[in-house]
Amino acid sequence: MQHPLRNLFYFNQTASAIPGSIQASKTLNEKLTFEIAMLRRFRFGKRGEQLPPGVQGSLLEEAVDEDLVEIEAQLAALTPKVDAPEAKGTPKRAALPAELPRIEIRHEPHGANCTCGCALKFVRDEVSEKLDYTPGTFTVERHVRPILACPQCETITQAPMPAYVIDKGLATPGLMAHVLVAKYADHLPLHRQEGIFARAGLKIARSTLAEWVGACGFALQPLVAALRDEILSHRVLHADETPVKLLKPGSRATHKAYLWAYTPGVFEALQAVVYDFTEGRAGAHAREFFGNWAGSLVCDDYVGYKACFTAGITEVGCMAHARRKFFDLHAASQSPVAAQALEYIGGLYVIERQIKDLSVEERLAQRQHTAKPLADTYHVWLLAQRQKVPEGSGTARALDYSLKRWVALTRYLDDGMLPIDNNRIEQQIRPIAVGRNNWLFAGSLRAGKRAAAVMSLVQSAKLNGHDPYAYLRDVLTRLPTHPNSRIGELLPHRWQPEMA
Structure with a gap:
């Protein structure tokens, strides 16, 4: 049976290059929706349509999972953002193991007084945890944001949570950068990284790693487009x-x-x-x-x-x-x-x-x-x-x-x-000729284009004397709030690490 993915067209459309006309945006939206439906059918379809076994099936499964997240990110960029209440029954993410070392990062509100002039009083801390990784060791970033209240005007004040490439995601920019460098510079497929992480003390599902790669691939596209220019x-x-x-x-x-x-x-x-x-x-x-x-x-x-x-x-x-x-x-x-x-x-x-x-x-x-x-x-x-x-x-x-x-x-x-x-x-x-001996083949056209994009940044960072991990970690940290009009500042030949 000819697989529906054979006829898919890859749309390398970034959020910064969305067509100006409503009709063009609508057409792109329809095409991406069709593509994601085909990918989901392929990934979660009946047994006769499931992935081939062995290493090939593993690599293709990774590519499909990455593609799904990348297309969803493209669709999200095309759709106006609306704040919606969290649905009842939404599954909660499992807590990170208590035995992992934790680094506390406090985000205090600006100023100790309310706008009315009254001193703010502490109510409670709100804590969000992010998983970080250095080779062989997992750590947890505890982002603590005190909630303060004004007793006079009953105003609630709290510092905002830092923006991330994956909103409410588990991984820090450092962990995502590590996965990207391992996959595209060291040529370690995600199923191998899954085993490495398990030996370090925490099992991360391959599908989760694929989600991170797909989201990062989409987020980095404007940088690659600027580098081409x-x-x-x-x-x-x-x-x-x-x-x-x-x-x-x-x-x-x-x-x-x-x-x-x-x-x-x-x-x-x-x-x-x-x-x-x-x-x-x-x-x-x-x-x-x-x-x-x-x-x-x-x-x-x-x-x-x-x-x-x-x-x-x-x-x-x-x-x-x-x-x-x-x-x-x-x-x-x-x-x-x-x-x-x-x-x-x-x-x-x-x-x-x-x-x-x-x-x-x-x-x-x-x-x-x-x-x-x-x-x-x-x-x-x-x-x-x-x-x-x-x-x-x-x-x-x-x-x-x-x-x-x-x-x-x-x-x-x-x-x-x-x-x-x-x-x-x-x-x-x-480096590509050497690496392909390890990753054997590209799992899909979209996956190949994503690999080309990330490898462009990795190799360009090396050419400028940068550690690709340090470069990507900093870029993924700054991208969510960095103005697109100044995207050139983050290109490898201009990049300067942000001072702490």
Whole structure:
């Protein structure tokens, strides 16, 4: 049976980007409602529609639970907030174990007097408990808010409860940040984290962990959108993509999806990377990411980028890819042609290492003076060698790769801001390639996009020398009250820890 999730469309709609027209909002609301109904049917449906057993079923179950919470958060953002009394019979959350260490945080009202001038009298404390975690140890934050009353005008005064990403939720920002970092930086699926927490003394249901991940994924979307805009404000970008398995709902099979990576040029000041998860490798995905951007794109020879170059983007080739063709040829046959090509390319790299710390103008001058003559000699040599080798041979293919892309490969010689290769983005793809050996596949398209968003923030935090846990803990603490107009202050390259 084809599963209904197969036909769902992922709506990456954030609260900050809700359509202006009532009709557009209504349409989005209907689509999200349909999607959540399909997910609930899949998650809680009859036995014949339940999840496959084993690790695949576990990961898909996590993804569905996370997706449900994320969509509910989107729907909540579309719906006007109305304070409603708590329904009778609403189940109460179980009290946290008494043996856990507790840290008391008191929230006193501003001032000891009522607005009428009368001194306030203490009535009682109202206590809310939040669960926190540092590796191996759970602690409990006891938020104590005294209730004070004015005996003259009978006014009740109490400090407000701090705002949280999950209203009335159990987890502190620190615990949620730990779950996110473990899942998306250390590549530990939630069923493994569930076991780790149990060994630390408290069993947290996997569905609860999934709720936290889904809610945080939605809350962090405006940050990722702002980071994308920052990256697209630079005129030189690197791009690359890597395959990731995407689980087909309702079956044990997977198909090949792709994680794309984009980062500013190696000589740009911004240290950031944005990942984008898509169901395929079609060039339309890259064009959608770039939008109206028209700068210089450093990339490999993948045909999907070609349409971008007809839309105003300038192609910059990767000399490392060209070198790899000759390296593989030499490793396989000890080809003297390949050895000579490697010497020429090596000479170009020696020059780049010598000038990498110069100013843009000085770098361009040195390239024109030393690298360009060497590249011109190398080009003449490539043309001469191509006349000597038969069509279809390995040597011919290696030569043709460089000759057919020569303009793109040497474009860096005429622009001091352009790099010689695409190695910068390959370094940002490597953590994903390592991690997928642990998490095997993405459980759904929405889950893949959520992973790409969180990993964008995690990796960008690392690039700026931040501990991803400290960064996410602070951001999740500040997000609920941080003005959206100043969201850029929380981006990894601008982030400053809030002083206590």
